[in-house]
Amino acid sequence: MTHDEIRRAFLEELTHVAPDLDAATIGGGDHLQDDLELDSMDILNLVIALNARFGVAIPEADYRRIATPDLAVAYLAEKTAKPAGTGG
Amino acid sequence: MSVFTMPSLGADMEAGKLVEWLVKPGDQVRHGDVVAVVETQKGAIEIEVFDDGIVERLDAELGQTLPVGAALAEIRSIGEAAAAAPAAQPAAEVVEARMPAAAPTPVLTPAPTASPPKQRVAAGLGASPAARARAAELGIDLADIKGSGPGGAIVLADVTAPATEPAPTSAAPDRGAFIAEMRRAIAAAMTRSKREIPHYYVTHTVDLGAAMAWLDAVNAGRPPEERLLMGALLMKAVALAAASEAAFNGHFGPEGFHPTERVHLGLAVALRGGGLVAPAILDADRLSLAALMGAMRDLTARVRAGRLRSSEMNMATLTYSGLGETGVESMAGIIVPPQVALVTSGAPQPMALVRDGAVVARPAVTFTLAADHRVSDGRLGARFLSEIDQRLQSPEAL
Numbered sequence: 080m081t082h083d084e085i086r087r088a089f090l091e092e093l094t095h096v097a098p099d100l101d102a103a104t105i106g107g108g109d110h111l112q113d114d115l116e117l118d119s120m121d122i123l124n125l126v127i128a129l130n131a132r133f134g135v136a137i138p139e140a141d142y143r144r145i146a147t148p149d150l151a152v153a154y155l156a157e158k159t160a161k162p163a164g165t166g167g
Numbered sequence: 168m169s170v171f172t173m174p175s176l177g178a179d180m181e182a183g184k185l186v187e188w189l190v191k192p193g194d195q196v197r198h199g200d201v202v203a204v205v206e207t208q209k210g211a212i213e214i215e216v217f218d219d220g221i222v223e224r225l226d227a228e229l230g231q232t233l234p235v236g237a238a239l240a241e242i243r244s245i246g247e248a249a250a251a252a253p254a255a256q257p258a259a260e261v262v263e264a265r266m267p268a269a270a271p272t273p274v275l276t277p278a279p280t281a282s283p284p285k286q287r288v289a290a291g292l293g294a295s296p297a298a299r300a301r302a303a304e305l306g307i308d309l310a311d312i313k314g315s316g317p318g319g320a321i322v323l324a325d326v327t328a329p330a331t332e333p334a335p336t337s338a339a340p341d342r343g344a345f346i347a348e349m350r351r352a353i354a355a356a357m358t359r360s361k362r363e364i365p366h367y368y369v370t371h372t373v374d375l376g377a378a379m380a381w382l383d384a385v386n387a388g389r390p391p392e393e394r395l396l397m398g399a400l401l402m403k404a405v406a407l408a409a410a411s412e413a414a415f416n417g418h419f420g421p422e423g424f425h426p427t428e429r430v431h432l433g434l435a436v437a438l439r440g441g442g443l444v445a446p447a448i449l450d451a452d453r454l455s456l457a458a459l460m461g462a463m464r465d466l467t468a469r470v471r472a473g474r475l476r477s478s479e480m481n482m483a484t485l486t487y488s489g490l491g492e493t494g495v496e497s498m499a500g501i502i503v504p505p506q507v508a509l510v511t512s513g514a515p516q517p518m519a520l521v522r523d524g525a526v527v528a529r530p531a532v533t534f535t536l537a538a539d540h541r542v543s544d545g546r547l548g549a550r551f552l553s554e555i556d557q558r559l560q561s562p563e564a565l
Binding site for chain 2 (some may be wrong): 088098100116120130137
């Protein structure tokens, strides 16, 4: 997957978890909790959705690495690129 | 024959706009069936019926803004003969005349240009609050939009301006007015609560060392969908304490306090852009931690999508409001009538606690109980918070 594809998929899952967000107005540097007002339950719902979509089970210790769309895209690109990764 | 009326949608929501009927005269309904959808400032709410029977007549029309208690339909018991001719006139018009003063500018009234909503057969008209506000701004009927959110809910991305974009008129309620109206409704409900309920407050800090260690061990290696959040442990501890301290769980009505055995714990969820909603998780004290966690995730997702049910809006016997995983140390709240208590907590965080005469840093959380002096007093309130503390020291038993 290219970075653009990953970003599109990430934003799709994000706006599915928080349907009151507008994908067009979300900035790459927006903090999911501080700027976009997701709570911890939303974050977990997002992590579950990302696991289903990318086959990446993000451990809690890595949550800070998906704190913004830019960070998350880089993280997911890294995890899905590994040959040992699940199916990416 | 029984009159099916608009149920209470919570202390701070006194009216809703009928946007969909899911039944028609002649249909059989059962207790718990969703028969209509109303639109409120906090998203769409599915209205459930509480009698078994046959729908005799629909008394409310689509597009009407109906206060709590307004007649929606007549339900005939099974076996009862059909009425000859409807004697009563639709009550909606009558009660509309005494719309609560809490809503000086009825924001739920359709924009002047909007055409009457169409009768639909599609199941559900859920829409997120943001989608509703945008649709109102653009003068688009939600019934004309196909939803792509959870359960077919209409989400912001689905609401797009028509090709021939009508200039937004100043008469159309904008998002700012929408939120202002919600703030007014919350203010009215909270003012009434503070006027009628003699509040007292008790605060206690709980050591979360054991709970945190247990949670980390349990979550390690679990796939995301099986992970627990600290919020579920706090919620369960509150529910169990409520089950054993009757003075904090129930409703205060005209005849006084009615404690209830079942614990339907309201969970406060903040809405983006302001406001909050606190739907109930039924029998929260009897759910396993995994089931409670699942219910909390589901509730949060449906709050975002605007798909709550009327029973969830009015059945809470006690409410819990936590500040999540990050944030300030503590928060004190205002009781949501007709409940008699509200438990709030700050964000769990390392705090300086004294253990064996020495100051140590421990993960901890500060609970605050707001309770009703008509029912209990500080001594009992202290016991309630101590009970929550004890429960959290044995997380494996939650």
